[in-house]
Amino acid sequence: MFKKKYLVLLGLVAFTGLFVGCGKNNMEIKDYHTDILGENVYIFTPEDEQTKIQETLDRIYSVQETAQFEDNRYAVYFMPGTYNVSADVGFYTQLSGLGVLPTDTKIAAANTYARWLSNPQNLHNATCNFWRSIENIEMQSDTVWAVSQATDMRRVQVDGNLTLHDDYGWASGGFLADSKVTGLVDSGTQQQWLSRNNSYSSWTGQNWNIVMLGDAPLGVPDKTWPEASYTAVSQTPIIREKPFLVYDEKDGLGVFVPEWKEESMSFAWEGDAPEGKVLPLNDFYVAKENVDSAKSINEALTDGKNVLFTPGIYELDEALKVQKSGTILLGMGLATLRSAAGNECVVSENADDLILAGLLFDAGTAESENLVCLGAKEGAKPSLIADVYFRVGGIASDEPCKTKACITIDLDNVVGDNLWVWRADHGDNVGWDLNTCENGIIINGDHVTMYALMVEHFNGYQTMWNGNAGTCIMYQSEVPYDVPDRGQWINPDGKRFGYASFKVAEDVSSFNAAGLGIYLYNRDNTIPMYCAMEVPDVEGVHVHNAITAYLNGFPGMKCVINEAGDSLLSAGQTAKVLDYENGQWR
Known part of the structure; x- marks a missing residue:
């Protein structure tokens, strides 16, 4: 468990309404924000009141659920630890953990549904669920990620099944990378999808163009084209994973930059930080x-x-x-x-x-x-x-x-x-x-x-x-x-x-x-x-x-x-x- 005294070493992280000081970095921090990152960045800690965190997450989603072409942008970060909260992720929202490993930061659930866009068939329509992100965090339950283009789920662990549609409504995604799903992935009605360097127990669902690149072989379907719509490429020729924000008790906030990998397979962080x-x-x-x-x-x-x-x-x-x-x-x-x-x-x-x-x-x-x-x-x-x-x-x-x-x-x-x-x-x-x-x-x-x-x-x-x-x-x-x-x-x-x-x-x-x-x-x-x-x-x-x-x-x-x-x-x-x-x- 992180102690409060460690969270102020660079004057970067906050507790609601708490004035804290540590040497030359004295500063007042309110409402989960930091001066250096601004009011559109929220940083939660395990010692914050869980109900207050949930209220904040719900408030952001209430604004962003239907905000397809609106101007608000949010980044929501969790310090390493465990949280009994559930986050729904709307437009222009990034949800991330600040640990070196995804498993350093655990939340009860994180989902994206598709109930906001009406259509004559009354299906849950995810074809406009664009512009959102979940990264570097562990979700401790089944997860629904009903999205389309311009979304990413990276470097996560899902404890359970991952569903890429909302009750088999329309969907046109998407992207999953460097992640571990302990259960199955159900792409359902997704028109297309790229799964890169992931591990899962099995994959179900197909439509037109589902591509598995460098995934762990255990869960990759045996059938491929023309019997099924799966394309399997055993290794990723070259990749550098996307940089991500991390927090260290000694040095404060920094950006982890992974190294390049060639001919890689599965995710890169099982128990250890990746090279970088x-x-x-x-x-x-x-x-x-x-x-x-x-x-x-x-x-x-x-x-x-x-x-x-x-x-x-x-x-x-x-x-x-x-x-x-x-x-x-x-x-x-x-x-x-x-x-x-x-x-x-x-x-x-x-x-x-x-x-x-x-x-x-x-x-x-x-x-x-x-x-x-x-x-x-x-x-x-x-x-x-x-x-x-x-x-x-x-x-x-x-x-x-x-x-x-x-x-x-x-x-x-x-x-x-x-x-x-x-x-x-x-x-x-x-x-x-x-x-x-x-x-x-x-x-x-x-x-x-x-x-x-x-x-x-x-x-x-x-x-x-x-x-x-x-x-x-x-x-x-x-x-x-x-x-x-x-x-x-x-x-x-x-x-x-x-x-x-x-x-x-x-x-x-x-x-x-x-x-x-x-x-x-x-x-x-x-x-x-x-x-x-x-x-x-x-x-x-x-x-x-x-x-x-x-x-x-x-x-x-x-x-x-x-x-x-x-x-x-x-x-x-x-x-x-x-x-x-x-x-x-x-």
Whole structure:
């Protein structure tokens, strides 16, 4: 059990209404907040009154349950110990433990349900349960995590079963990584899911595209495509787990940065801390909403600081310029960086070994070239992009939001781990000629690896992959609903209607992908889409387990990959290609 005297060593952690002092770090701390992290960060301790903690958790959820496009952001942390509380996790909320191990911090339950979004079928609809996170904590009961894109459950232990839907209602997720589930995982009606480096007793439920990457073999289903919708990849080629906030009795708060792993399997923390290092908080510039500007953050970057973004929305009138290799940009509570003057939000120049994690990027009303651009560097060391999300439109604004592309990666050796790149299909100022963006993600770097890449509704290609030696494991995409007529959606070759979702450039000689789901909903007009994926017909380009689904609306789709695969002619149909290479397929 932590003692109160240890919790004030750096003046960082609090008890409700208690004045505490310890040498030069004397400070008054109230209502579970700290001066250094601000009012949108809550830190609870085992010695706090449990009913008061529960009341606070319930109050946050009452505000955030339906707050799909609202501005509040919250990060909720628990000091190591045991808590008899149950947390429901709503929009823009991060729930985390502060121990080195997930099992250091135990709570009775943590769940996300899908009861707020009505629909004609009266199903519990989780298809809009975006933008939330549970990390580094043990839940001591069965857990419901009914979510869709732009969510993460990382580095947790579930004592019991994990259910990824709410009573078999609609769901379109999602991502689970570096975790242990003592019981089974039930994905139920989930359209797709990536499970990476996890352990569970068994897995039940399948729909279109469930991918197990580097999971412990015991629980992975025996059946795979075409008998079932499971794609199993035995080892994760390369990964660095996302950094996370920790507390130490001697040194106070810091950020644990795990090391890179190659060919890994299962979670990395059974009884011991994973390989890595703790960076002290004074290595970070702690940014706050309504206090910091692009200017103040850029000054910190110039001084060699990493940046920890506390929960909030940061209106940036110029790009944050990352020029130092090894820089970390880490968000708490879905911290949101928004373009305010037609500028990019983050640009790196001749820098590698970067970490961008836990951030939501918003397009602004003045069109920008990109929201994020990672510039090239010769001989680049690996960089990580983890739980990073992009949004074009949907938010409340006087004019439509727009950008030409969300993220362009010129840097080699980048690893992406759970990205949702989204041109909004609902919300404010949404329409084909309103919230415009030609491409979601453009990858020019070589040796780029993407896990759980989800890209949706852009005006042209959703994903353009121009670099060599790339890997994509688990891809999800819906093409745009709102194309007004076929004349406005013609492939650049001028011969085909509709852009493929995933375009691998003709001069790419090596590329591998596994577990791809691409979905069609021609809501507004009959626009026969030619194919879901375009790749060069060469021996080094291999696609494994790709599925297309015709959801609803007007028909249809001719092929899955290039000329391969069956046509989709009526709603509810699917078509699969199990393997494609050099024009040969099955």
